[in-house]
Amino acid sequence: MEIKVIQADDDQKKPKPADESQLGFGSIFTDHMFLMEYEAGRGWFDARIEPYRELSIDPAAMALHYGQEIFEGLKAYRGQDDSIYLFRARDNIIRMNHSAARLCMPEVDVDFVMDAMKKLILLDKDWIPRTEGTSLYVRPTMLATEPHLGVRPANNYLFFIILSSVGAYYKEGLNPVKIWVEDKYVRAAIGGTGEAKTAGNYAASLLAAEEAKEKGFTQVLWLDAAERKYVEEVGTMNMFFVINDEVITAPLTGSILPGITRDSVIQILKGWGWKVSERSLTIDEVIGAAKEGSLKEAFGTGTAAVISPVGQITYKGEDHVVAGGKMGELSQKLYDEIVGLQYAEREDTRGWVERIG
Numbered sequence: 200m201e202i203k204v205i206q207a208d209d210d211q212k213k214p215k216p217a218d219e220s221q222l223g224f225g226s227i228f229t230d231h232m233f234l235m236e237y238e239a240g241r242g243w244f245d246a247r248i249e250p251y252r253e254l255s256i257d258p259a260a261m262a263l264h265y266g267q268e269i270f271e272g273l274k275a276y277r278g279q280d281d282s283i284y285l286f287r288a289r290d291n292i293i294r295m296n297h298s299a300a301r302l303c304m305p306e307v308d309v310d311f312v313m314d315a316m317k318k319l320i321l322l323d324k325d326w327i328p329r330t331e332g333t334s335l336y337v338r339p340t341m342l343a344t345e346p347h348l349g350v351r352p353a354n355n356y357l358f359f360i361i362l363s364s365v366g367a368y369y370k371e372g373l374n375p376v377k378i379w380v381e382d383k384y385v386r387a388a389i390g391g392t393g394e395a396k397t398a399g400n401y402a403a404s405l406l407a408a409e410e411a412k413e414k415g416f417t418q419v420l421w422l423d424a425a426e427r428k429y430v431e432e433v434g435t436m437n438m439f440f441v442i443n444d445e446v447i448t449a450p451l452t453g454s455i456l457p458g459i460t461r462d463s464v465i466q467i468l469k470g471w472g473w474k475v476s477e478r479s480l481t482i483d484e485v486i487g488a489a490k491e492g493s494l495k496e497a498f499g500t501g502t503a504a505v506i507s508p509v510g511q512i513t514y515k516g517e518d519h520v521v522a523g524g525k526m527g528e529l530s531q532k533l534y535d536e537i538v539g540l541q542y543a544e545r546e547d548t549r550g551w552v553e554r555i556g
């Protein structure tokens with residue numbers, strides 16, 4: 200399939216952010232977007248790059264009523280040599296196909312979408328900021344567009360990619376966050392859609408996050424849906440706990456999003472000789488370790504924040520300080536390594552980094 204390119208006229212182009220230190224996250228969009236359509240029996244068609252614009256969809260579009268919507272999140276980085284790099288981007292598109300299968304949505308051709316994504320990023324490459332810690336966030340999205348009321352998989356879909364110039368994800372930057380252990384609401388149950396990046400999971404998480412925010416917390420740590428006993432993940436990050444010399448993260452049993460940063464952290468730590476366990480970990484073990492001082496560090500991992508150190512865990516009304524409320528040594532080392540790889544400043548021995556222009 201050919202990709203038609205309609206470039207924005209000069210008067211359609213938006214002013215670029217003047218102050219890169221004020222970028223924030225997810226509110227500045229570039230001049231172009233990629234789109235393609237799908238129809239059952241026909242497959243994907245009409246692939247094109249167009250000026251960024253509002254979408255027009257039927258009010259009966261099935262995504263709006265029954266939630267067939269999936270997305271991905273990855274970044275393009277500008278290196279010091281001014282080259283543009285992607286980090287494990289293919290894995291995002293493969294994961295999107297897993298999400299599609301779970302939601303009865305059509306899969307995409309990974310090579311084709313990679314190609315379209317690179318074309319779009321290069322067309323809008325002037326939007327990739329230069330300041331340290333900034334990047335271009337890439338958001339591939341798919342939704343059901345068939346106008347129909349009645350629950351069944353749709354016959355028509357729209358796939359698009361939009362781009363956003365971003366700064367640091369959290370206002371605190373790399374400062375440790377305070378997390379609230381949620382023992383009332385749940386995010387996802389085994390057998391549900393927790394391992395898919397689909398809109399409904401995030402809608403389901405909002406109330407707990409709002410209540411935690413009112414109490415002064417940045418993130419919610421989810422426990423398993425069946426027993427509220429095992430730690431799972433936080434908002435949009437997988438969680439790691441360093442207890443004595445073991446680094447522990449929850450296993451991928453279906454209720455957790457299989458993070459690419461999570462996988463990178465596991466591989467890097469193993470390469471450094473650490474004992475890494477993907478095993479069930481009870482909240483009681485975490486709190487017990489915090490009390491006796493064997494919980495050395497805790498951190499979240501995800502594309503947006505990379506490594507987000509945890510400085511406090513609050514469970515059943517008790518506050519537990521982690522790593523003295525500071526960024527731990529291992530968290531910092533991992534952050535430096537991953538960011539170093541992403542900006543092509545450190546040697547990539549795993550084939551994770553791709554220079555695209």
Ligand SMILES: *Cc1c(COP(=O)(O)O)cnc(C)c1O
Pocket residue numbers: 272396432433434435436437456457458459460461500501502503
């Ligand atoms: C996207 C996401 C993550 C992190 O995945 P990465 O591939 O590392 O960005 C973790 N948990 C949830 C719920 C997510 O949506």
